[in-house]
Amino acid sequence: MYRIVLKETLATAVVKMTVEAPYVARKAKAGQFIILRVHENSERIPLTIADYNREDGLITIIYQVVGKATMDLNNLEEGDFIHDFVGPLGKPSEIEHLKKAIVVGGGVGCAIAYPVVKALAEQNTEVFSVVGFRNKDLVILEEEFASHSDKMVLMSDDGSYGTKGFVTTGLETLLEEHKDIDCVFAIGPIIMMKNVSAVTKKYGVKTVVSMNSIMIDGTGMCGGCRLTVGGETKFACVDGPEFDGHLVDFDEAQSRNNIFKNQPVHNLEEDKD
Ligand code: FES
Structure with a gap:
């Protein structure tokens, strides 16, 4: 059993939870995920590790309340226990040897995206962040991104906070200013990752996308996270969740995602550009 030590609402229906899980915290790396079950017979929920503290044995997850499974999780409070909390799973982000990244x-x-920024900063990579939200009320982790980035650009679709526009605008400005970017990491809705990959292809910059959002149960058995990468069939939970953004068939991923969208477990999806 895994005790919840902190629960905090970050934005509308977006909640941060910190859980005592020392074995997971000891090995966790940016880009990996955990699978939890609220009760013995609950559905499995795969969630990417948003932060970890090895010394205190803590793992932080952030989830959007979108279905029964996440509602059950959200009914737990600080001091309550989660039945299973398995991980770290998936391949860690490949960040070694990067000198400059976005x-x-x-x-x-x-x-x-935040643990990737944090891990890059900790290994002294020069890192720029571009974060985008629909509006001011949906902004999360602003301080965390700002404190670990050499520069942070915050965009909002409606201009209610930061700079008005989509993340691709902020990204393109940075790519014009810095011609020596080693890698761009893009994590968000499928359409956003597709558009980011189109921009970086133009500039010839390697791009890694996280297909976490299409995972259903994270076990490799449901088939929900199947996608095509460079003409080959892959599974986000087994082969990823990170892939070369210039090789992913985003249109297929989007249409499959629409089919699975109404499945009970679907945690980190938000359609925005
Ligand atoms: Fe079920 Fe990957 S999430 S096979």
Whole structure:
């Protein structure tokens, strides 16, 4: 059993939870995920690790309340226990040897983008962040991104906070200013990752996208996270969740995602550009 030590609402229906899980915290790396079950017979919920503290044995997750499984999770409070909390799973982000990188986060996807920024900063990579939200009320982790980035650009679709526009605008400005970017990481809605990959292709910059949002149960058995990468069939939960953004068939992923959208477990999806 895994005790919840902190629960905090970050934005409308977006909640941060910190859980005592020392074995997971000991090995966790940016880009990996956990699978939890609220009760013995609950559905499995795969959630990317948003932060970890090895010394205190803590793992932070951020989830959007979108279905029964996440509602059950959200009914737990500080001091309550989660039945299973398995991880770390999936391949860690490949960040070694990067001198200069840009991390693009969209909406709740910023929960997954933040540990990548933090890990890059900790290894002294020069890192720029571009984070985008529909409006001011949906902004999350602003301080965290700002404190670990050499520069942070905050965009909002409606201009109610930061700069008006989509993340692709902020990204393109940075790519014009810095011709020596080694890698761009893009994490957010499928349409956002597709558009970011189109921009970086133009500039010839390697791009990594996280297909976490299409995972259903994270076990490799449901088939829900199947996608095509460079003409080959892959599974986000087994082969990823990170893939080369220039090789992913985003249109297929989007149409499959629409089919699975109404499945009970679907945690980090928000359609925005
Ligand atoms: Fe079920 Fe990957 S999430 S196979």
